[in-house]
Amino acid sequence: GPMAGIPALATGKRSVPGDYDAVRKDISSILDVDGYDDGSYGPVLVRLAWHTSGTYDKKDGSGGSNGATMRFGPECDWAANAGLATARKLLEPIKAAHPWISYGDLWTLAGAVAIEDMGGPTIPWRAGRVDAPDGSKIVPDGRLPDATQGAKHLRDVFHRMGFDDKDIVALSGAHTLGRCHTDRSGFSGPWTNAPTTFSNLYFQELVNNKWVPKKWDGPLQYEDKASKQLMMLPSDLALLSDRTFKKYVYQYAKDEEAFFKDFAVAFSKLLELGVPNLPPA
Ligand code: CCH
Missing domain, CATH: 1.10.520.10 (Peroxidase; domain 1)
Known part of the structure; x- marks a missing residue:
């Protein structure tokens, strides 16, 4: 707007x-x-x-x-x-x-x-x-990364910059902030219910919800089955389908201090x- x-x-x-x-x-x-x-x-x-x-x-x-x-x-x-x-x-x-x-x-x-x-x-x-x-x-x-793609693409893009797998997951935690706009990326909605507070909520939402494809005219994205208010991009869910990424997702969901420390260094x-x-x- x-x-x-x-x-x-x-x-x-x-x-x-x-x-x-x-x-x-x-x-x-x-x-x-x-x-x-x-x-x-x-x-x-x-x-x-x-x-x-x-x-x-x-x-x-x-x-x-x-x-x-x-x-x-x-x-x-x-x-x-x-x-x-x-x-x-x-x-x-x-x-x-x-x-x-x-x-x-x-x-x-x-x-x-x-x-x-x-x-x-x-x-x-x-x-x-x-x-x-x-x-x-x-x-x-x-x-810059393409939200429709998965783990291999994330590695191609971030390893090219000189980041490792842990950095990729830490940096992805920035999606605790903000939202997608249909008139910008084509995707819609926020990842968390507190999109103006920096926290580890993105990782908590990732692990605590069941993510199902959103039924709409737009590009494939996922919504949480219970409230349908939160979203994940295909590239976000790639962090759960890859064993190495998933390990760090669960660590950051449990340990906000570790996330803050690793995010600050990587960012x-x-x-x-x-x-x-x-x-x-
Ligand atoms: Fe992101 N991001 N991002 N992102 N991003 C979008 C919005 C934000 C990807 C795709 C998208 C990082 C990594 C990735 C933010 C920070 C970071 C949107 C919606 C897409 C799509 C844009 C819109 O419609 O306005 C993909 C794919 C990756 C792969 O890794 C990283 C890394 C960071 C920072 C460290 C923030 C913040 C937003 C919200 C912007 C807003 O306007 O609210």
Whole structure:
């Protein structure tokens, strides 16, 4: 739907270069908005941070959040990035108030701040991404995961970025946040009943429900048999049908602390893929 009004920024003033705390404050101040989805822009900002980073290929170092090439075609028009213009536009007033920050740093910092403000773990974040000019080489479409596919595809995509099986399951826990939109991905609905709180609920719902195909005109997705209010993508259910993935799903469903710890490390790594010359941690 249309964007709800953008609230005034907390600091409301320009900051000195390098004052990332001022940027963090302004990001925090725009997250909660009545009338947009479940009341928070947090989830779509997390998705922006993920999609700007998840194009990375460790073989040749291409892709990743450095450059912020999603500002330009064709990347902004990839089907996988449908709906992320909402997130990018939302951050424009913050870029205007803090013009010294790069888009790559702003988009990834917004994802980290959103996770933290929604109750998640502290995400180690470092500045250093440099924006690329329009016309720069953009990686080919097709590097972000396809929700209709299974375990082999998840491994192909995430191993290409340099992640292992445990990282794949930990990162998938971000689907505790937000929802699917028919006008963006074609899928519909939230994974949990608390989509603006970062928790291990996604894993609990995965293991505690019976998942059946949803009867509708849209693409194959699953609904929980009891309430029919929650959804899983085919790629989510792949985490249950693969023995290795399933082991971590059950571990994270039981142990939120382990999930938070592993997610923070993997998400931080994701945001830094392909970013050269980062300052020491
Ligand atoms: Fe995701 N995700 N995601 N996802 N995702 C969608 C929404 C969110 C896949 C497909 C989809 C990660 C991994 C995967 C978020 C974070 C992460 C949607 C619905 C699809 C489809 C988009 C829409 O309609 O708006 C697939 C396939 C994978 C395979 O691994 C990872 C990793 C992360 C972050 C660490 C978040 C957050 C959302 C909610 C966005 C919103 O607007 O509410």
